[in-house]
Amino acid sequence: MRYLPLTDSDRAAMLEVVGARSIDDLYGDVPQDVWCEELLDLPLHQGEIEVERALSAMAGRNLHGANAPFFLGCGAYRHHVPAAVDALIQRGEFLTSYTPYQPEISQGTLQMLFEFQTMVAMLTGMEVANASMYDGASAAAEAVLMASRVTRRRRAVVSGGLHPHYRDTVATYVRHADLDVVTLPTAVEETDLESQIDGSTACVIVQTPDFFGRLHDFSALAESCHSAGALLVVAVSEVVSLGLLTPPGEMGADIVVCEGQSLGNSLGFGGPYVGLFATRIRHVRQMPGRLAGETVDADGRRGWVLTLSTREQHIRREKATSNICTNSGLCALAFTIHLALLGEAGLARLASLNHEAAQRTMERLVAIEGVSTPNDGFFNEFTLELPRPARDVVDGLAERGILGGVPVSRFEPENGALANLMLVAATEMTTAAEIDTLGDALQEILS
Amino acid sequence: MSDVTSGGHRGLVMDEPLLFELDSGGHCGVDLPEPEGKARRLGGVKERQSIGLPGVSEPEVIRHFTRLSQKNYAIDSGLYPLGSCTMKHNPRINEKVVRLPGFAMAHPLQPPATVQGCLELIATLAHWLTTLTGMQGVAMSPAAGAHGEFAGLMCIRAALTARGDARRRILVPESAHGTNPATAALCDYRVDTVPCDARGRVDLAAFERALDDDVAALMLTNPNTCGLFETDIMTIADMLHSSGAFLYADGANFNAIVGRVRPGDLGVDAMHINLHKTFSTPHGGGGPGSGPVVLCEELVPFAPLPRIEADGDVWRLIEHDSDGLAFGRLRSFHGQMGMFVRALAYMMSHGADGLRQVAEDAVLNANYVLARLSGAYNVPFPGPCMHECLFDDGNLKDTGISTLDIAKAMIDEGYHPMTMYFPLIVHGAMLIEPTETESRQSIDRFCDVMVHLAEEARKGNQDLFHGAPRFAPWRRLDETAAARRPVLTWAPDRPA
Amino acid sequence: MGNRLYSKEHEWIVVDDDVGTVGISDYAQEQLGDVVFVELPESGREVARNDELCVVESVKAASEVYAPVSGEVVEVNDALGDDPAEVNADPYGSGWFVRIRLADAGELDELMDEDAYGEYLSELA
Numbered sequence A: 001m002r003y004l005p006l007t008d009s010d011r012a013a014m015l016e017v018v019g020a021r022s023i024d025d026l027y028g029d030v031p032q033d034v035w036c037e038e039l040l041d042l043p044l045h046q047g048e049i050e051v052e053r054a055l056s057a058m059a060g061r062n063l064h065g066a067n068a069p070f071f072l073g074c075g076a077y078r079h080h081v082p083a084a085v086d087a088l089i090q091r092g093e094f095l096t097s098y099t100p101y102q103p104e105i106s107q108g109t110l111q112m113l114f115e116f117q118t119m120v121a122m123l124t125g126m127e128v129a130n131a132s133m134y135d136g137a138s139a140a141a142e143a144v145l146m147a148s149r150v151t152r153r154r155r156a157v158v159s160g161g162l163h164p165h166y167r168d169t170v171a172t173y174v175r176h177a178d179l180d181v182v183t184l185p186t187a188v189e190e191t192d193l194e195s196q197i198d199g200s201t202a203c204v205i206v207q208t209p210d211f212f213g214r215l216h217d218f219s220a221l222a223e224s225c226h227s228a229g230a231l232l233v234v235a236v237s238e239v240v241s242l243g244l245l246t247p248p249g250e251m252g253a254d255i256v257v258c259e260g261q262s263l264g265n266s267l268g269f270g271g272p273y274v275g276l277f278a279t280r281i282r283h284v285r286q287m288p289g290r291l292a293g294e295t296v297d298a299d300g301r302r303g304w305v306l307t308l309s310t311r312e313q314h315i316r317r318e319k320a321t322s323n324i325c326t327n328s329g330l331c332a333l334a335f336t337i338h339l340a341l342l343g344e345a346g347l348a349r350l351a352s353l354n355h356e357a358a359q360r361t362m363e364r365l366v367a368i369e370g371v372s373t374p375n376d377g378f379f380n381e382f383t384l385e386l387p388r389p390a391r392d393v394v395d396g397l398a399e400r401g402i403l404g405g406v407p408v409s410r411f412e413p414e415n416g417a418l419a420n421l422m423l424v425a426a427t428e429m430t431t432a433a434e435i436d437t438l439g440d441a442l443q444e445i446l447s
Numbered sequence B: 001m002s003d004v005t006s007g008g009h010r011g012l013v014m015d016e017p018l019l020f021e022l023d024s025g026g027h028c029g030v031d032l033p034e035p036e037g038k039a040r041r042l043g044g045v046k047e048r049q050s051i052g053l054p055g056v057s058e059p060e061v062i063r064h065f066t067r068l069s070q071k072n073y074a075i076d077s078g079l080y081p082l083g084s085c086t087m088k089h090n091p092r093i094n095e096k097v098v099r100l101p102g103f104a105m106a107h108p109l110q111p112p113a114t115v116q117g118c119l120e121l122i123a124t125l126a127h128w129l130t131t132l133t134g135m136q137g138v139a140m141s142p143a144a145g146a147h148g149e150f151a152g153l154m155c156i157r158a159a160l161t162a163r164g165d166a167r168r169r170i171l172v173p174e175s176a177h178g179t180n181p182a183t184a185a186l187c188d189y190r191v192d193t194v195p196c197d198a199r200g201r202v203d204l205a206a207f208e209r210a211l212d213d214d215v216a217a218l219m220l221t222n223p224n225t226c227g228l229f230e231t232d233i234m235t236i237a238d239m240l241h242s243s244g245a246f247l248y249a250d251g252a253n254f255n256a257i258v259g260r261v262r263p264g265d266l267g268v269d270a271m272h273i274n275l276h277k278t279f280s281t282p283h284g285g286g287g288p289g290s291g292p293v294v295l296c297e298e299l300v301p302f303a304p305l306p307r308i309e310a311d312g313d314v315w316r317l318i319e320h321d322s323d324g325l326a327f328g329r330l331r332s333f334h335g336q337m338g339m340f341v342r343a344l345a346y347m348m349s350h351g352a353d354g355l356r357q358v359a360e361d362a363v364l365n366a367n368y369v370l371a372r373l374s375g376a377y378n379v380p381f382p383g384p385c386m387h388e389c390l391f392d393d394g395n396l397k398d399t400g401i402s403t404l405d406i407a408k409a410m411i412d413e414g415y416h417p418m419t420m421y422f423p424l425i426v427h428g429a430m431l432i433e434p435t436e437t438e439s440r441q442s443i444d445r446f447c448d449v450m451v452h453l454a455e456e457a458r459k460g461n462q463d464l465f466h467g468a469p470r471f472a473p474w475r476r477l478d479e480t481a482a483a484r485r486p487v488l489t490w491a492p493d494r495p496a
Numbered sequence C: 001m002g003n004r005l006y007s008k009e010h011e012w013i014v015v016d017d018d019v020g021t022v023g024i025s026d027y028a029q030e031q032l033g034d035v036v037f038v039e040l041p042e043s044g045r046e047v048a049r050n051d052e053l054c055v056v057e058s059v060k061a062a063s064e065v066y067a068p069v070s071g072e073v074v075e076v077n078d079a080l081g082d083d084p085a086e087v088n089a090d091p092y093g094s095g096w097f098v099r100i101r102l103a104d105a106g107e108l109d110e111l112m113d114e115d116a117y118g119e120y121l122s123e124l125a
Helices: A008-018 A048-060 A083-089 A107-124 A136-151 A164-174 A219-227 A239-243 A281-286 A313-319 A329-366 A390-399 A432-446 B058-069 B092-098 B116-133 B145-162 B179-186 B204-210 B233-242 B251-256 B337-373 B394-399 B403-412 B440-459 B462-466 B479-484 C026-032 C105-110 C114-124
Strands: A155-158 A180-183 A201-207 A231-236 A255-259 A275-279 A292-296 A302-306 A381-385 A421-425 B137-139 B169-173 B190-194 B215-221 B246-250 B270-272 B293-295 B307-311 B314-318 B389-392 B429-432 C004-006 C011-016 C019-024 C035-039 C052-058 C062-066 C071-076 C098-102
Touching: A008 B337, A008 B440, A048 B092, A048 B116, A048 B337, A083 A329, A083 B058, A107 A239, A107 A255, A107 A275, A107 A292, A107 A302, A107 A329, A107 B058, A136 A155, A136 A164, A136 A201, A136 A231, A136 A255, A136 A275, A136 A281, A155 A164, A164 A180, A201 A219, A219 A231, A231 A239, A239 A255, A239 A329, A275 A281, A292 B479, A313 B179, A313 C062, A329 A381, A329 A421, A329 A432, A329 B058, A390 A421, A390 A432, B092 B337, B116 B137, B116 B293, B116 B307, B116 B314, B116 B337, B137 B145, B145 B179, B145 B215, B145 B246, B145 B251, B145 B270, B145 B293, B169 B179, B179 B190, B179 B215, B190 B204, B204 B233, B215 B233, B233 B246, B246 B251, B251 B270, B251 B337, B337 B389, B337 B429, B337 B440, B394 B440, B403 B429, B403 B440, B403 B462, B440 B462, B479 C035, C004 C114, C011 C105, C019 C026, C098 C105
Parallel strands: A155 A180, A155 A201, A201 A231, A231 A255, B169 B190, B169 B215, B215 B246, B246 B270
Antiparallel strands: A255 A275, A292 A302, A381 A421, B137 B293, B270 B293, B307 B314, B389 B429, C004 C011, C011 C019, C019 C098, C035 C052, C052 C062, C071 C098
């Protein structure tokens, strides 16, 4: 086996040093009546050629963003990842290192995390960010729990514009937290969140661009939250939008959570992604997750360490702010490298290209008879109202080899009001030919 | 001679400023086309004015991150003996196959008919996991070990609720990982600690006293964090089951027993598997991980969404629960697909035969280290150990040298330190896990260094330890200052 | 001003009239190492004896400080926010945590005096 360096003679010599007759002796503490005497019923070892062939065959059975016209979004976006990103994250010193618990020999990861935290704080318009969470949805759930700790209140108001997976994840995390969650219905009509806020509200959680692609300025909502002593949590599921739009921090958000996949990370069928988590410095001790902080070494050189660790499970155990341990380090690195390459000017340009691609797509599609959009504003994704159930239309497009969008009914199959809605996204990757192909096919299906 | 150079570099160790300090004004490392300049459609929301990001060209970015990388220890560069972390070799075929466009460019919300290969891969991995563990089902979506613990306890709580049995307590041995009590608290359970006995195992009598009909589960790591197999596990499982409670296993240490014994045969009801430990998906400096949780028959109906089911030749993705038993959703989409591809490639490479050899070699290597370092360091519990071996600094007390000093001296010797001061039950603990991917020569060199350090400590060579590390890119960092006045982001007005 | 009394959890209290000043002992600060943060209660909080009163943190540990007596927290040492190191430098002086208006002076009888605490510490060693 190519990954196992011990030879049979090594094994024999080592057993002798150990003082065991056989490897079975070393398993003597395991009840012998449950030993696996035979090999388990699974294939035997294979060489690289066979493994690659088998997995390539599986990969080959998928339609995807590189072999089909592609318009899916809904919290995961097809963006171009510069080649430099993938080359750098595959450096073994990043790829095969552990959590930087030994700072003297982990400064690469620690400095990168400090840069990541700074970039996330800048993007969101907040004061402090952690070293990443699993994804946007789990970050949103942790934000609700944190808001409850900060305010010592037990009621959370969830916007109908929050991504349904985020809402479901919030519901799971708070299930046993003695927290009352008020979830407003998923609807294209604007809902009145302010009337839901009262003296027991820990937080209101909203999203922009929201699930339907609409854009929001939450400044007034932030004021209503604050005057009631509640926090405003803003989720962003398309982080590239922050290259164009007023950041939640400027609107008065207290916690901002984002899905960071769009920068540096491939679609990858849904994971691993990277959750961004930012807040105000006064709340930092209630924040979940790891933090890198600046300090000096014994010679006075600037360096970084993991800090404020007493919030975390390995020290605080059942009183920790979260049970999270492993986060999304390598995805955070990819995010940081991509954003470093883009820089201020590049991110703004990327955001503009996305917005324009979505505008062109929308213009082509709403020109089709019976197709309209409820969106006044949008970033790179919008809702189409179709004359027929969107699921059938999306399936029809897929049969033509086109990945045309996401039917809203995928999230709420029972909600008839959503049946004809389809979410369509475009990015800098979307070509004019793709838009034409989608437009022609949609016209044909609907006619 | 001064060890300060004029520019701050020291040979190959480059002093590297923060990205923000490299800002060359308006540079961009990506060439994107010029936007058309269409009128925005932002629905009245304002555009932002500035962000504050630096502008850096591609060569500068490559050099920046390359220099940063060179300041990291990694499994690629040396033995990484962190106990309970399973820092084994990360094969590169895994990195190659995960980048196949059919996986990397597939969107999680495509119609399932267009992603049959993705669903087949997840189902295949699920089959390997249930076969290796002897369990009836597996929830694939947890993003890491602690997330898997959460999934497992949520299933247990849902199953108990379905029985009409509202139990309030979770038992956790004092040697447990911190995630165990933290997860139990997230599920609003009261955490009660069970002491260990003189053999480093769960104190059976204390466990029996703690067990009553208010206990929902025991969370047990096996092999435990002392590197020892819990010899009473089947008795413990029987006692839990007859009182109506469940046995949750923390699968962090599955590497020791994969292919040799199936947790399901030991009476385990739920166990997360850290794919980034046993199945070698890279740790990436702290993630991403993946923590599928295998489940017994009673718990399977409560598993989170989504699930994958076979329907003839077609793989179906179940995102909504018809019977309403699933406890909910843990995250967006379907799980850590990128980790699934890597883990399956690893499993297929080893096969049933190779995985068993993995466990045996991991256990042999750890016992070899235990034998070679016994005497140099104190052994709190006699062997044989499983895949990791535990020492402490008890026999160095008179030297003034502690576990921390040994660890920092190891850095000068070119090794990442072992896990220190964990498990908490052993004072000055040193937990060493060599893994199966170290050669005998590599382990011998490591043991030679460890013996040497113990000898130097006994000789009273304090300078070797108290100034350490001297040869690392950085000397000891002031963690107290970092925590007293936290500086968590860079700001332009702060002096560098 | 009364004598300094100690609890088994290494809190100390000095009572002046009906208000006791509370901190942690020199032994406790030494065991903790460099204190980096103290989480203090709000003024006005009612506490019962042995309730969790504060949390004192070093880099690698967080320890609860328990109320040695019952009563109302009437003052907290806000200066520790800027300078938690005072807990190490001057545990019986500027490193104090809170002042509590005693509900029941009889509870003081449960605490140890200097000699008894010294003996208690020598048993721990």
